[in-house]
Amino acid sequence: MSRPPTRGGGRGRKGDRRASPAVPALPRDPRTVRVDGFTHGGEGVVRIEGKAVFVPGALPGETVVVRVVEDRRSWARATLVDVVTPSADRVEPVADPDVLGGGDLAHVAPDGQRRLKTRVLREQLGRLGRVAEPPVHECRAVGPDLGYRTNVRLHADPDGRLGFHRAASHAVVPVDRVLLGTPEVQALRDVVGDRTGAAEVSLRAHASTGTAAVTITPGPGPLDLPDGDFDVVLAQPNGRPLPIRGDGVLAERVAGLTYRFDTTSFFQVSAGGAEALVDEVLRAVGAVDGALVWDLYAGVGLLSLPLARAGAEVVAVEGHRPATRWAVSNAADADLPVRVEQAPVEDLVHAVAERGRTDLDPPDVVVLDPPRTGAGTDVIADLVALGPAAIVYVACDVAALARDTRALTEAGYRLTGAQPLDLFPMTHHLETVATFVR
Incomplete structure (x- = not known):
């Protein structure tokens, strides 16, 4: 394995200096270019002298005038100076993105936003996840495009x-x-x-x-x-x-169930979005009556309670202590049998995989709703060792989902479907429910 160079250029054998080849700086004058890509962070991608340049506000297929403002070794970033040939999806935004509080896709028609999100998910699963012809469904609208955040x-x-x-x-x-x-x-x-x-x-x-x-x-x-x-x-x-x-x-009332929580506990920012997630996860897991289902990163029990109501034996795992207390009380209020484990997910999964805990049986099905960074290779490896028949993955970051998808498919699981849900209109953010079978 080669050693990466130090910041000063690195040192080769016998102490001789090996400087990295110089990369010519990109010109800072305005350039007219065509947008040929779109990132999962909501930026258009153009090429200037062969280098990928990210342009906030630019859309695929457009011809635009840009000015480079940040130039790195392998990529650059530019500001959008003018749109010469606009996309058919470009609209006049209802407000400046900063006034919306992160509305970086406000210049795109809502249906166009969802097409872009579908495209990004498909590309990330293909390129980063290495899934040939990813089974991605069209992004689904789940509520209003404005006025949805609670x-x-x-x-x-x-x-x-x-x-x-x-x-x-x-x-x-x-x-x-x-x-x-x-x-x-x-x-x-x-x-x-x-x-x-x-x-x-x-x-x-x-x-x-x-x-x-x-x-x-x-x-x-x-x-x-x-x-x-x-x-x-x-x-x-x-x-x-x-x-x-x-x-x-x-x-909050979701799917006929009431969830209570304090101000430090996470809950989905829209009632319609929470309802859509519950519906899609239940559809993805299928018949679970009598099955042992682990709900990992369970929060206050948003998914645990509907799974228990569907007849599953549910083990909810959550590391945030206040959230676990609310999960216990929410299950009790609904008269639903949910076993709640307060522990970091990675610790509990590893302990069961290594037989350090014998009080928990390996799951038949896993519902996985990790933070933005994803589950990670260690959690994925331990889940694979436990061998659930299916893993239903709820993702709030498509790149993290793609990385974990690669780990799962290389370990013998198959991605059977990915349903993007537009829980955050006007922004590049996307929620996805992906299903893997062994």
């Missing part, structure tokens, strides 16, 4: 005005209208106002239960707490929420 985080600028961070910056763009937030979230924004003394304010509101909470991260000065029909919680440096008004407990 959870929004705002930051304060130096004058105390609340808004979103500008892309790739800590600068704050003040906003009065939270266009991606639900009407209930907007109502919270109206009441909270500005100049609360907070460094950061999180707004969460769930229409199905009427619960709402405002979480305030204090700034350096005094706080002016908002008054209204919602809970107020202080975020503490130790990560524990400190309720100031109310108990800081939220709830």
Whole structure:
């Protein structure tokens, strides 16, 4: 195996210096180019002197004028100066992407956004996952294209005005209208106002239960707490929420089940998105009556409860202690038998695979909903050793899914289907439910 060069150029045998060949810098003057690709991060890809150049705002098939602003050894980034020949999917955005809070696909018609997401998923599974002809279904719309978020985080600028961070910056763009937030979230924004003394304010509101909470991260000065029909919680440096008004407990109704959780616990940012995930996972696992199903990275039990209701024997594994407590209480409230294990997923899976824990049987089916970084090679290897008949993988990052797909297929599993769900319209983010069989 060759050793990578050091930052200074590396040292070959007998101490002779081996400098890396120089790479000519790309020109910084405007260039007219054609967009021939699209990244999973939502950027168009052009080629300048053979180098891949990423262009935010550019769409495949367009002829554009760009200016290089960042030039690395193997790639570069450019700004979009002008669109000479626009894509048929290009539209006038409802607002600047920074005002939307990350709306980097707001310049694309909603159906076009979903076609791009389908394309990206298919390309990532093919190129990075090494799956020939990936069985990717068309991206499915699951709710409104605006006004869908039940959870929004705002930051304060130096004058105390609340808004979103500008892309790739800590600068704050003040906003009065939270266009991606639900009407209930907007109502919270109206009441909270500005100049609360907070460094950061999180707004969460769930229409199905009427619960709402405002979480305030204090700034350096005094706080002016908002008054209204919602809970107020202080975020503490130790990560524990400190309720100031109310108990800081939220709830959401999904698929006929009620889930309760505190402000530190993760829950899907749209009720329609959560419902779509439950439906798609149940469809993917098929008949599970009597089967032993492990729900890994289970959170507060979003998928565990419907699986138990379908007749599965469910073991829910979650490393976040508050979330496991809510999973236990949510299962009890629904009168559903779910065994909840509070442990890092990688530790528990490895312990069972190595027979360090004999109180848990290997699963028949695994439902896997890892963080953005994916499950990783160690977890995948241990799952393969346990040999479940099927693995249903819920992914929020297509590149991580593709990497884990390669590990699974090389170990003898086959990808039978991947259903992209558009849980985050106006952004490049995508949720996917992928099914693997042994």
